[in-house]
Amino acid sequence: MLMKSNRTLTECGWQALLRCTVLAICLVAAAHPVQGQNARPWNGRLCAVVLTYDDALNVHLDQVVPVLDSLGLKGTFYLSGFFPGFKARIKEWSAVAREGHELGNHTLYHPCEGKAAGREWVPPDYDLNRYTLRRIVDEVVMASAMLEAIDGRTLRTFAYPCGDRKVGDTSYVGEVMRLFPGARGVQGKMQTLDAIDLYDIGSYMISGQSGEEMIRLVKEGEAKHALVVFLFHGVGGEHALNVSLPDHWKLLSFLKETEKDVWVATMLDVCKYVKEARESR
Ligand SMILES: [Zn+2]
Structure with missing residues (x-):
């Protein structure tokens, strides 16, 4: 009887211990709901943001860089x-690079497809339909040489x-893959670390959106653990595709406030990170 009582007591003790252990694990999990291998995939943050x-x-040098x-x-x-904002201000772009910003390659003459709808503004000499593959590659290589002379990178x-x-009809993406660690496209899309196409990185073209709308995109990126790339032209003017200075400031302030959860980095740093993450698997 005594033995039976002892055994019952021992069994009860083990059961209690097991219950406590399970409870402890649940409490730890509840206290750290986003800890885990893939919960913070972007350099320890929920998402990544690239400001391009x-x-x-001129407004980039006068308004954006100081902010x-x-x-x-x-x-x-x-x-x-x-x-003109490049040719006339080369030394200032050099200083921008020294501050840690990336000077990305966007060709020498900005050639585009001139026959597409709404592309009347493309000069015939810089219509990609008139280019050859050799010509675009030479131009891109020389644009990199020009930038290297400015930033040493x-x-x-x-x-x-x-x-x-x-x-x-010929894609030049293959040549871009040979020359660069990544390339930005213009399709508005978010991509996760696993799904990202480094040679067609999605971006959100900003033209008149409010600060709140842009912040919503970042919050969506956090929820999806995705990369969110903003594509700005005018900031407070100088281009038809424009964002106001207060709205731009609102987004940047939000990014600063949430830097524990949102990784803001250059496109180069993000591309390097994606490559290393994939190679380490
Ligand atoms: Zn452009």
């Missing part, structure tokens, strides 16, 4: 050598002008 600014506008620097955020500036990302990736 196209075409070497980014004041918040300690880094951006990617896709420069075409042909644009040999590695940078590329952005397809107008998002066009063909010379006539």
Whole structure:
């Protein structure tokens, strides 16, 4: 009887211990709901954001860089050598690179598909239909040489002008893959670390959106654990595709406030990170 009592007591003790252990595990899991291998896939954050600014506008140097620097955020500036805001301010672009921003390759002459709808503005000499594969590759290689002379770097990302990736009927993506660690497209889409296509990285073209709308995209990126790329042209003016200064500031302030959850990095750093993450598997 005594033995039976003892055994019952022992069994009860084990059961209690097991219950406590299960309870403890549940409490730990509840306290850290997002801890886990894939919960924070972007450099320990929920999502990644890349701020890209196209075409070497004066406002990028006058308005955007000072704001980014004041918040300690880094951006990617896709420069075409042909644009006045580049040619007239080369030393300032060099200083931008020294601050840790990326000077991305956006070709020398910004050639686009001229026959597409709404492309009347494309000069015939810079219509991709009139290019050859050799010509676009030479142009892109020389744009990189020009940028290297400015920032001393040999590695940078590329952005397809107008998002066009063909010379006539021939794709030049293969050549871009040979020359760059990644390339930005213009299709508005979010991609997870596993699904991202490094040579067609989606981006959201900003033209008149409010700060709240842009912040909503970041929040969606957090929920989806995705990369969110913003594509800016004018900021407070200088381009038909424009965002107001207060709305731009609102987004950047939000990114600063949420930097524990949102990784803001240059496109180059994101591409390197994706590559390393894939190689380490
Ligand atoms: Zn452009």
